Each structure stands twice: as C-alpha cells, then as structure tokens.
Amino acid sequence: MNVTGIIVEYNPFHNGHALHLKAAREATDADVVIAVMSGSFVQRGEPAIVPKWERAQMAIDAGVDIVIELPVLAATQQAAVFAEKAVELLAAMRVNHLFFGSEHGDSEAFVQLSEQMLKQHDEFAHTLQHLLQRKETSYPVAFATALRSVFSNTSIDVTKPNNILGFHYALAIAKNQFAIQLHTMPRAHAGFHDQAITHPSIASATAIRRLLLEQGLEAASHYLPATTKAILAAYHGPFISWADYYPFLQYRLLTAEPAELAANRLVSEGIENRFQAAAQKSSDFTAFLKSVQTKRYSNARIQRTALHILLHHLKSEHYQPYLRILGMSAAGRKYMTTWKKEIPLPIVSTVSKAPAELLELDLRATAVYTLPVALQDYRQADFTRPPYLT
C-alpha cells in the first residue's frame, strides 16, 4: 500500500498546489495522500489568510485524503524544526513516501546530502558556528554558506527555500531512519515568494494573498481551482494578515517589561528593546518591520519573533506532538479505521475529549487568531467544528 505524505500550508490552496498534489499521487502511485498542514499561523511567522478549517476543506475537496494540523510550536519555527516535526507526524501516520516540490528536482541528491550531513555533522556545526559568530549575516544565509562550504560537491542550490526544506525533510528521515521514500519534482512556473505573476494560471501563494487582500477573490480566481473558489466564496470572514494583529503586538510591546519579553521564544540579544522602540513609533506592521530590520535577521525571523511575542510562546513551553485531524476523505477515514491502533501518537479528532495540556498552545493560537471581531464566529471552533469529512 502506498501512503504518501506531503507537507503544506495551503495559504490558500491554488493551482500550483493542485499540480503538486497530482504529481505526488502519480509519482508514488498513492492509495492515500496525507497532508501535514500549518494551522492558524504559518512558517514565515504570519497568520494564515483564512482559518485552518477552510484550508483543510480546500485540501480535502482537491483530493487530499487526510489533513493533520502541524501544531503551532512546530509550524512557526525555522525550516529545520518545521520540517523535522512535520516528517515525524507523517512517520507516525505510517506514510511510506514523502513527496515535495523543490527548485532542484532530483530526490537522490537530497538523500545523499542528508547522509553526508549525518557523517560530517560536527564539521558542519563548527563551520556554521564560526559564521554566526561574525554576526554579519542572518541564520539562513550562514546555514547555506556553511552547507556549500562543507558539502561543496552537492548539486543542490541550498539558498533556494524549497531546496532547504527538502534537505531538512531528507535529514529528518535519515536521522530517524524512517522507512520513507523521498520523491521530488522541480517546482513549475512560480517561485516560492514571487510577487510577480508571469503565468496565466499559476502564481505563488504570496502573490495570490496579495491579490486577495488588495483586490478580493475575483482578482485571484485565475490562480485558484474551482474547489478553493467555492470555499472562499462561501467564507464569510475577512482575508487575514499581520495588520489585523499589529495592535495586539503593539499593546504587548508597549506594556511588557523587557525581561518579560525576553522570556518569549527567539527573543535574545536585546532585540526586545529594538522591538519596543519600534512599537512606539510605528502605527502599522509594515512600518514596524521596516523599523526593526537589520542585516543579521531575516524578515521571516523578525516575523517569527513578533509572532512568538504575540502568541506569548515562552521559552519554557515545549512542543508536544499529536495528530489533530482537520479533514478526511472516504479513503482517509478507511485508512484511519484500519490503522489507528498502530499509530504511536495521540489522535485528536474531538478537541473536548483530548487532554487539555496537549492542546494548550494550539488553543491559545486559535484564541489569538480569532481576536479580530470579524472572526468571532470561529472563537470556539476548535471545540465546535468537527473534522471536515467527505
């Protein structure tokens, strides 16, 4: 039986995702496709443009069989952590294939690079440490530089965001010796974060979000499958961006003691002071980001730091894996019925029946995500909305 895992954000599900999903199914001759998907907040440190329930529905209606929510503390971290935790959930779900899109396009090169990394990890760590100590570059740039320097024989361009994610998927599999076969295909047409749109029906999620936020659903509809269009047309809430949460971030920054902020994840080296000064003078999130920008921190890192502060993620709070089911097709349900006894992690399809401490951070994420008045119908949705079933 071919059980294929994919790791997604579907923010929102678009035509490129539909191609990727079709390729995943074909390349692995999949009987079941399982997606691990970010919830209310995504890996770049941003709120998702629409709630996770709508995004899970988009996935199921487009052909995914099971959607599992990646817990917020994994979903909002750097590529290495995001990738490893997502792969661990897929392994728990007993997938035997992992399919991903990459700029490179050849899975063997990812497997090789990850095996080299396991062998030469100390040398790599030393090189990376050395680069970071110079304090001239951001972590992702230093990471890519160290990779290229230590593993100069690889054909993978590790400055490309999907190659980096793919490398971390491969590494998580190799490290844990998961029996998961890796598959990749070259990403077509639209770069990961491209703002420009050059293809008649494919655009990046970044470009599509911009269209939705600035011009509405109609403007983005060329780039969305009919299933997504129908779900967004029925969706009554607003399209969401950091702008909706900046007042809360600003409030927190203007009232907290610096030492309290330093208890939040990623807050270090005095960045809390920089953030507090920026909150004083910035009346919107764009101005805030501009004001805290430095060469040393990537934009994603700044956003993730702001998000950890917003969500009050404490350094003392730790990730706990579990499998929150957001949606299932008929094939997905059959798979779960057959295999659930063999799955080694807690499965949560009814939140009120799950141990409260396991879901604490994700419930807090929903509480914050639904603070905008226009989302108030979703405030109790973790408890009231069952998984989307077809």
Added chain:
Amino acid sequence: MNVTGIIVEYNPFHNGHALHLKAAREATDADVVIAVMSGSFVQRGEPAIVPKWERAQMAIDAGVDIVIELPVLAATQQAAVFAEKAVELLAAMRVNHLFFGSEHGDSEAFVQLSEQMLKQHDEFAHTLQHLLQRKETSYPVAFATALRSVFSNTSIDVTKPNNILGFHYALAIAKNQFAIQLHTMPRAHAGFHDQAITHPSIASATAIRRLLLEQGLEAASHYLPATTKAILAAYHGPFISWADYYPFLQYRLLTAEPAELAANRLVSEGIENRFQAAAQKSSDFTAFLKSVQTKRYSNARIQRTALHILLHHLKSEHYQPYLRILGMSAAGRKYMTTWKKEIPLPIVSTVSKAPAELLELDLRATAVYTLPVALQDYRQADFTRPPYLT
C-alpha cells in the same frame, strides 16, 4: 492669599462641575483654584471619555487656574489612596483650602470623624479586618460598616460615595497635619453615579457619558457649559469607553500565564482564573463584567483590577508623586512663577525634560489609552502637547 484645591475627574466637565467650581471660589474667596485631575484613566477603573488634554482645557476655560494630573497609579486606586495622593499633591502646591462636594454638606463633621479615626485607628482596623475575613461583602461595604460601628456618633452617611471621598480628604489632611482648611457643600440634584436624569440642566457625569456614547454631543448639550460644548465640538476623536480596550484586555487574559497576571495589582485570591475563564466566553466588556461579578467585589474593584491588568501595573511598581501641569490660566501662571521655588515636588510641564523613570507609568497609560486607531494622533501627545495656557 487664598489658594483653593479641588480634586476632580471632569469626565467630562458639566454644569454640576461649574456650580461646584463657583461654590469653591465663593466659599473660600479664592485667589487661585488648583485642580488635581485624573488623567487618561479614572478612579472607577475606566478610561476617560475624552483625552486628558481636552479635559484640562475644559477646566481652564471654565475658570480653574491650574490643572495638575493625578498620576495614573494614584488615580486608579480605591478612594482612600486616590484621595490621599491627590491631597498630597495639593499640599505640595501650597493650597490652604480644600473644597469638595458631599452628600452630607458639613465640613466640621468630616474633620471630627477624621480626628476620631486617628485616635481609634487600631479599633477600626480590627473591626474592618474582622468583617473582611467573613468574605461576604465587598471592601467598600465592609469599610462603611466598620466606620458606622466604631464611630456610631457621626452624622455622616459613609455609604455615600462623595462622603467617603470627603472623609479620606479630611483624614489625609489630619494625618499629615497639612495647614489646609476643609470646605464642603451639599451636592445638588444629581447623584454621583445616577443614570436617571431629573433636572433640566444638571445630570451626573455617568448619565452624560452614556448620552455622549449612545447619542452624541447634541443629546448631552443641555447638561454641558458652552466651554465644554465648544471643546467637544472641536474634538475630532471618538468618545471612549472600556469597549475600546476590551480586545486588548481579552488578548492579555487569553495569552498570559495565571502567575503572570497575579503579578498585576489587585490580582489575588485566584481572581485571575475567573478573569481568564470570562475572557474565553465574553465577546464584549459588559458580558465580561457580568461574568466575573461576585458579591465580594464591587463593580469598581473589578474594573480597577481589569485596568491594572490592561495597563500591566505590577505589584512591584510604586507610585512616585510629581506635578504634571496640564493647563494654566494667567493667574495660574503668575502663581507658579511666584511659588515654584517653594514647591517640594518635581514640576513637569515639558515631558521630554523630565526624568523618564518618573513618568514611566503615565507614559504607558497614554500608550494604552491611544491604542484605538482613532486616537493615534494623541500617541505622542505627552511629548508634543504643551500645557494649555490662557
């Protein structure tokens, strides 16, 4: 020289205040009238309906000579603290008269009661403690009961809010042996918090705020002097209430650890848990208040607790007195020029020249008060708006 102090909130300045001010001037044959006024947040634990700058202008235009801001940590506390700190500022300003409105109306009775309290303080404290331990009543009710029980000969009805304030004014004077003569007059027509309006031109500030919030300036204009009307007509911001800050309170309650909330003033006996549960289910401040109500806490106490959480007032942060000048008439300026060298507290008329740590809590109060987008023009006003001078 007769220098008369009054303690006010002017939230907003109305016809009743105009009568009170006239009476203060006449009863004391005042050369100068100095008002100590709450700033952005008032004693009942609420935001002021319009910014302190507008309210200071109302005071000066109506005939007050100097408006001093009562620092937020004094302004948002129970009557005893509010009254004592306000009297201390007036004493520093060298007033020799204090005028206040009361339900009772005879100043001698207040002086006598305060002197008795100084003599029998231990007995009173013991009786109060005993009542509070029963945990059946709120602090103000227990306080009034203990007063009536220990000082049964007083003619003052200490369940009335202005009598209680007057008693604390008298007590602060007696305790500190300030050379300040006490004057009171019976309050006319409208009770302190009366919702009902029964007089053609006098209504309580509570009733007037309700009119302003629900129906706008025109509906309230019968009860306001021309000076206030002109200032409110020129004011471009919104009328402000707790509703504007509830999302921020809710955000804080939904993200903070209970132990973090317990570091905020007035948070004790597990009320933080009650507040957090209420924030989960209450979509507006009225519902929230209703949900946390108990016999043991007065509404004002609940609001003040919520406000201390909103403003992140820590138990470890302490009140520091200083004299922030918000407005001066010509007579007020002359008084300051003549006497400023004799005034024993820091005088602040330009915030940027004052020691930052002295104003920290009040600057934070402005930062929070101006979080609603419609107030963003006021965000830097502590630094940019000079005292209002006539």
